[in-house]
Amino acid sequence: MHPHLQPTKTIQKKEPVTGKIALPAFNPDHVLNMTDSTGMIQHALRNMPNRKEGYCTDDNSRALLLTVLAWKQVRHPEMLKLMSVYLSFIHYMQMEDGYFHNFMHYNKQIVIDGGSEDAYGRTIMALGYLVADGPSPLTIKTAEDIFLKAAPHMDKLISLRGIANSLIGLCMFIGSHHPQDEHLNRATQLADKLVHEYRRYSDKDWHWFEEVLTYDNAMIPLALLHAYQIARQEEYLHTALEAICFLESKVFRDGVLYPVGNNGWCSKGGTTALFDQQPLDVMAMVLFYQQAFHITGDKKFLARGIRSWQWFMGENALEQPLYDKDTGGCSDGLHPDRVNENQGAESTIAFWIAYFAVSEMLDR
Structure with missing residues (x-):
């Protein structure tokens, strides 16, 4: 277990937030466990990296974003090493026209499938954060080069999530003194x-x-x-x-977050699926509340961000934690009767990104 890198923070009850909130120590063990010299492996069999599933740009971009947030807040020495690995993976997966391949087999063979607008958007988002808050001029310049080569593809996006993630990254890029x-x-x-x-x-x-x-x-x-x-x-x-x-x-x-389940979703005029709930959706909620609190200063967004983050810690439909304090990993979701035992890259990164978003809100 890594030493306690960040002081415990508490918040008094404002909205229906249960008790006081204490953040655990940052523990990147499972992030390190899922990463090799090539990049972050997509999936896990429980807490063991599942090399049969290979790598994807989606998760390496999210992981890059995590390293930016972690370095900015706690200056953890491993973050710079991981940042270089993830950025290098993204650079390798960028095509000549600036777009990105998404999947790579464990033997480093790229899957030629045309890429994904979701993966593109998440990569633009991560690069935008890195340009804004990168640790060194050289790293920032590398991120800028990849970003600018990819940027024209934003004009052709169709996927709402591809557009949204790209827009976030572009705004971070503009905010870091690129107001052309x-x-x-x-x-x-x-x-x-x-x-x-x-x-x-x-x-x-x-x-x-x-x-x-x-x-x-x-x-x-x-x-x-x-x-x-x-x-x-x-x-x-x-x-x-x-x-x-x-x-x-x-x-x-009743004050508890039930992310829209991917076993049916929520259609206009229909019902809302309760399961399977996924960490990525909770991360998105926390990030929204962080930005809303930043823009408005309204403490209701702080309270809702914390309430959303508590989903990871056991305030959810099953009243069971998804965060594993022993491994530093996060389970892949909530089923109707159990927590998913696998601790994949997406879920673990979602937990830690949400963690640093809540930490930043509590610091204000």
């Missing part, structure tokens, strides 16, 4: 696409960007909060806050 008109125009165009879809699908009973709530939902209104921060267009803020209120009506039950 080209970047600002691209950001507002992406934000306007999200607002357009919101208007298209919303009615008096449904306030969302599409006809179904699926995965990573809160990332979409989160992107509009980032766009509002750089463009100051009130419609972006209004849409984001209205959408999150609607999402909250679907996922909070």
Whole structure:
């Protein structure tokens, strides 16, 4: 177990937050366990890396984002080494035209499948954070080069989550002293696409960007909060806050977070699937509340961010923790009758990103 790197923090009850909140010590053991010299391995068999599943750009980009947040807050020495591994993986997976392959077999053979807009967006997001908060000029310049080579593909995105993640990364990039008109125009165009879809699908009973709530939902209104921060267009803020209120009506039950289950999702006019709940959705909620608290200063967002994070620690439908304090890993989700025993890359990274988001809110 790593030494306690961060003081315990507490928050008094404001909204229905149970008791006081104490953050565990940062423990990157399982992140290190899942990473080799090539990158982060996608999946785990319990807490053992499942090398048969290979690597993906999705998870290495999320892992890169985690290292940026961890280095910024706790200066953990392993983070710089991991940052280099993940950034190198992303560079290797970038195609000549700037787009990214997503999958690589364990034998380092790239899967030629055209890539994924989700993976592209998550990579742009991670690179944007690295440009904004990177540890050294050389690392930042490398991230800039990869980012700028990939940037033109933003104009052709169709996937809402690809657009949202890209927009977050672009706003971070712009905020780090890159306010050229080209970047600002691209950001507002992406934000306007999200607002357009919101208007298209919303009615008096449904306030969302599409006809179904699926995965990573809160990332979409989160992107509009980032766009509002750089463009100051009130419609972006209004849409984001209205959408999150609607999402909250679907996922909070008696103060406990029930992320939309991927065993059926939540369709317009239908019911909301309770299981299988996934850590990625909880991370998105926490990130939204972090940004909303940052922009508005309203402590209700702090309370809701903490309440969402408690899902990992056992305040969930099964009243069982997903975070494993012995390994530093996080289970892959909640089934109707049990916690998933596997501690894959996506879930563990989602936990630690949410952890650093809550930590940053408590520091304010």
